[in-house]
Amino acid sequence: MDDVLAYLEAGRERFLRELMDWLRIPSISSAPEHRADVRRCAEVLAAHLRRIGLHRVEVLPTDGHPVVYAEWLGAPGRPTALVYGHYDVQPVDPLELWETPPFEPQVRDGLLFARGAVDDKGQVYLHCAVLEAYLATRGALPVNVKLLIEGEEEIGSPHLDAFIAAHRDRLAADVAVISDTPMYSAEHPSLCYGLRGLAYLEVEVEGPRSDLHSGSWGGVVANPALALARMLAALKDADERVMVPGFYDAVRPLTDADRAALAALPYDETAVAAELGVPCLVGERGYSPLERVWARPTLDVNGLWGGYSGPGAKTIIPARAGAKLSCRLVPDQDPDTIGRLVADYLRQVAPPGVRVTVRQLHGGRPVLTPLDTPALQAAQRAVERGFGKPPVFIREGGSIPFVATLVEQLRVPSVLLGVGLPDERTHAPNEFFHLVNFYRGMRAVAYLWDELSRLG
Ligand code: BES
Ligand code: ZN
Numbered sequence: 001m002d003d004v005l006a007y008l009e010a011g012r013e014r015f016l017r018e019l020m021d022w023l024r025i026p027s028i029s030s031a032p033e034h035r036a037d038v039r040r041c042a043e044v045l046a047a048h049l050r051r052i053g054l055h056r057v058e059v060l061p062t063d064g065h066p067v068v069y070a071e072w073l074g075a076p077g078r079p080t081a082l083v084y085g086h087y088d089v090q091p092v093d094p095l096e097l098w099e100t101p102p103f104e105p106q107v108r109d110g111l112l113f114a115r116g117a118v119d120d121k122g123q124v125y126l127h128c129a130v131l132e133a134y135l136a137t138r139g140a141l142p143v144n145v146k147l148l149i150e151g152e153e154e155i156g157s158p159h160l161d162a163f164i165a166a167h168r169d170r171l172a173a174d175v176a177v178i179s180d181t182p183m184y185s186a187e188h189p190s191l192c193y194g195l196r197g198l199a200y201l202e203v204e205v206e207g208p209r210s211d212l213h214s215g216s217w218g219g220v221v222a223n224p225a226l227a228l229a230r231m232l233a234a235l236k237d238a239d240e241r242v243m244v245p246g247f248y249d250a251v252r253p254l255t256d257a258d259r260a261a262l263a264a265l266p267y268d269e270t271a272v273a274a275e276l277g278v279p280c281l282v283g284e285r286g287y288s289p290l291e292r293v294w295a296r297p298t299l300d301v302n303g304l305w306g307g308y309s310g311p312g313a314k315t316i317i318p319a320r321a322g323a324k325l326s327c328r329l330v331p332d333q334d335p336d337t338i339g340r341l342v343a344d345y346l347r348q349v350a351p352p353g354v355r356v357t358v359r360q361l362h363g364g365r366p367v368l369t370p371l372d373t374p375a376l377q378a379a380q381r382a383v384e385r386g387f388g389k390p391p392v393f394i395r396e397g398g399s400i401p402f403v404a405t406l407v408e409q410l411r412v413p414s415v416l417l418g419v420g421l422p423d424e425r426t427h428a429p430n431e432f433f434h435l436v437n438f439y440r441g442m443r444a445v446a447y448l449w450d451e452l453s454r455l456g
Contacts, residue, residue: 001450007133008442015442016112016435018048019125020105023114029065029088029155038065038151041087045124045149046070052132054147060167062159065151069170072131073144078453080144082173082412084402085124085180086153089116090427097429111432118433119426123179123419124149126438130445142453146173150402153180156200156362157401164405175375175452176406179441181418182426184265184394186434189387189444191379192416194294194395195403197329197366199339203228203346204322205306206355212317222353225306225321231356232323234349235299235342239285242299242327244345250332254287254295262290265392275423294395299327299342324361328397335363364401369414378451379415385451386444417444 008015027041028034042059045068050057054070065088073080092102092115100106105114112122127147134141148171152158164171183190207224208217237243267290273281283292292298306321308314327338343358350356369376371393383391396416406412419441425431 001446003137004130004133004446005443007137008129008439008446011129011133012439015125015129016107016438019122019438020112020114022048022125023105023116023121024103026092026103027088027116027151028091029152030091035065038088042066042068042149042151045087048128049147052128053135054131060163062152062163064155064159067151067160067163068147068149069167070147071145071170072135072141073146074140075142075144075453078143079174079455080146080172081449081452082146082148082171082176082406083127084148084150084176084178084406085127086120086150087124088151088154089119089121090154092429094429099430102429102431107435110435112435112438113430113432115431117431118420118424119431120153120180122433122438123441126419126441127177127179127445129442130449133442133446134449142449145449146170153400153402156198156364158362160402161405164409168410171410171412173410173412174455176403176412176414177379177445177448178400178403178414178416179418179445180400181396181398181416182420182422182424183418183437184392186421188265189383189389189391189440190394190418191376191383191391192394192396192418193369193371193376195367195416196294196297196397196399197333197335197404198362198364198399198401199327199329199335199342200361200363201325201339201342202322202359202361203231203325204320204357204359205231205350206320206357207353208317208319211319214315214317217317221317222351223317224354225318227351227354228304228306228321228323230351231346231349232301232304235325235345240283241285242297244299244341246341247297247338250334250337251297252331254291258295259291261393262288262294265290265394293397295330297327297329297333297338299325302326328399329366331366331368333366335365336360339363362401364399365404365408366399367404367407367414368395369407369416373413373415374455375413375415375452378455379417379448382448382451383417383444385447387440415448417441417448419444
């Protein structure tokens, strides 16, 4: 491995520069005004992949943002790995809270600041560096590799299912490798074997045709904002349990072994609360924080609007109010079923005098990889060699909807070898990436191809 590792070592500065150039492209998938930037971001990646020697590099259209595909299949008889990641990023608001502009990457004290630095361009780019290192030093990889880097992960991958149906043959693989998750801590290189799923809803409560004078009409007309508040308050009880009938029916209970494994990881509740700036942690009674985030479903309000919120007072009954809601799901909950149950419940608890519309925006299924999956064990050895320390096995509370599709539809087991850290402010102002893990991640992935090639 010395040749490949030496190449990665010698290339450090250039890899960082190239990543920074890529980060300058504002590939915000949710923003229509950035459509051309998203496309350019895909094309820049494709050009890079061609340059480093990958084959059949294409920017493939979808009904939304394009998918970048590339392959190197020169190792017949060896396993084929599918590297999945995303080149799109989350919006940057509130912009005024960024210390340096989100698309002008800057390194400060070994941290690379930019939107997408760790989620997910930095982690995608480290894979590119490893492929380059093998191809430049040996002219070959020890395994076959396919890359699928999409541009709509941050908006729920709405067009990926159709894409897969159209390109199923290209995506056949023995294992998928995904670097889009945080490690447990800086001291704990990690392999993630579970992700939560997601059901995302938008609810709208409509009352009178237009805003009304609250003096003339207060007392005879239902107030949509108050009606919505009642409906939302009915979603959870004082123990933080979701009150929607049937919500927990499909939840796989935690086994004693699961609980013991989670309890073995250090967790300082007071320190976490202090770090987040909250008085204390809260959550479903009877479960530890890690159990609640990794292995129990939740329901959250993501946004809430209605009526007047400008300076001073305005005496109205608003015509409408609304909220965005999401449930994080665990095996074996189904996003469509849960979405329907929550929607039905909201309609049922709505007070009289208002009209309620609930829409399901997107969803994703949860995943859980069995710990005895051979590729996961190969990854365990690779992380140990790359980081000089064996990984801990973790689950995560976040979602990557395509992973369940890979596992369930394409029958490809997934290795989640992410090298982010929980403090890196993903989706928030001042996102950054600890550069030390950018480089350690390259080493681990270089060893991963070596380890996987031995699986035959
Ligand atoms: N990288 C994250 C997924 C993630 C975050 C995994 C935290 C584990 C811990 C990914 O880019 C993401 O943010 N996914 C969205 C998916 C959604 C838009 C369907 C998420 O989890 O909110
Ligand atoms: Zn994200």
